[in-house]
Amino acid sequence: xxxxxxxxxxxxxxxxxxxxxxxxxxxxxxxxxxxxxxxxxxxxxxxxxxxxxxxxxxxxxxxxxxxxxxxxxxxxxxxxxxxxxxxxxxxxxxxxxxxxxxxxxxxxxxxxxxxxxxxxxxxxxxxxxxxxxxxxxxxxxxxxxxxxxxxxxxxxxxxxxxxxxxxxxxxxxxxxxxxxxxxxxxxxxxxxxxxxxxxxxxxxxxxxxxxxxxxxxxxxxxxxxxxxxxxxxxxxxxxxxxxxxxxxxxxxxxxxxxxxxxxxxxxxxxxxxxxxxxxxxxxxxxxxxxxxxxxxxxxxxxxxxxxxxx
Numbered sequence: 001x002x003x004x005x006x007x008x009x010x011x012x013x014x015x016x017x018x019x020x021x022x023x024x025x026x027x028x029x030x031x032x033x034x035x036x037x038x039x040x041x042x043x044x045x046x047x048x049x050x051x052x053x054x055x056x057x058x059x060x061x062x063x064x065x066x067x068x069x070x071x072x073x074x075x076x077x078x079x080x081x082x083x084x085x086x087x088x089x090x091x092x093x094x095x096x097x098x099x100x101x102x103x104x105x106x107x108x109x110x111x112x113x114x115x116x117x118x119x120x121x122x123x124x125x126x127x128x129x130x131x132x133x134x135x136x137x138x139x140x141x142x143x144x145x146x147x148x149x150x151x152x153x154x155x156x157x158x159x160x161x162x163x164x165x166x167x168x169x170x171x172x173x174x175x176x177x178x179x180x181x182x183x184x185x186x187x188x189x190x191x192x193x194x195x196x197x198x199x200x201x202x203x204x205x206x207x208x209x210x211x212x213x214x215x216x217x218x219x220x221x222x223x224x225x226x227x228x229x230x231x232x233x234x235x236x237x238x239x240x241x242x243x244x245x246x247x248x249x250x251x252x253x254x255x256x257x258x259x260x261x262x263x264x265x266x267x268x269x270x271x272x273x274x275x276x277x278x279x280x281x282x283x284x285x286x287x288x289x290x291x292x293x294x295x296x297x298x299x300x301x302x303x304x305x306x307x308x309x310x
Contacts, residue, residue, distance in 0.1 A: 030070055044056035065111040092138050093137045117213070119214045135265055169192055172192040191281040198236070237272075241261050242283075244261060251298075
């Protein structure tokens with residue numbers, strides 16, 4: 001029997017409605033099917049996130065420890081196995097994909113040390129350097145095709161930053177109109193102007209899109225940190241920097257963190273600033289959809305710093 005955590009039931013119902021409830025109802029049967037198909041046995045309590053159920057397992061054939069990740073297939077999750085295969089082939093710092101069922105989206109992944117997340121690193125500067133090192137490895141990969149391209153290259157099915165930029169720029173006027181603070185309205189207008197400057201060259205690198213401190217775990221053998229739970233996107237590496245600026249936020253550290261990451265990744269500082277302002281704009285668009293009429297304070301401060309007003 002698989003006990004489905006109440007929190008996963010609640011988030012699936014809240015975010016996905018009837019489809020989420022149907023996904024949760026099917027989880028016990030799906031888990032049993034995957035355990036049998038891949039020759040697995042349970043090896044610990046279930047874990048979960050907003051969208052996925054994760055079961056620690058052991059492969060019966062060789063005793064190898066792994067985890068079974070069960071999640072529905074949607075725009076955010078469809079590219080995950082594609083990205084993990086590409087990063088695995090390149091030896092980049094991402095969790096290793098052992099098996100994948102395209103129909104259900106189920107994945108068998110290497111077991112990591114769930115007790116050692118980068119979020120537990122007491123030195124924020126060191127954590128930012130770890131993020132930068134991982135991003136240097138991950139964004140060194142160029143997929144064979146961008147989402148929407150013809151053909152079936154290695155990166156087929158991945159979304160592109162160009163399309164995301166078009167959507168946020170189209171939504172920006174409504175976001176500005178909905179904000180109640182004039183200074184924040186000016187910040188959003190300037191974020192949009194910065195994105196327009198670089199939108200014609202959205203980039204061709206494989207991005208994680210959600211590399212915050214909590215999405216970095218240590219390998220069980222202690223050989224280093226690796227990224228988990230990507231929301232893959234093809235685009236400019238400068239679009240990856242915002243989470244490490246927001247995590248454990250310090251207003252006085254924004255410039256130092258930004259310089260450290262752009263230095264490690266070898267990025268043009270102006271382009272990286274523009275794409276980071278794009279992340280602020282994207283988050284403002286998402287918040288506005290939920291009814292927010294103010295920017296998140298830390299994101300407003302990041303925008304001020306990168307626009308030279310901090």
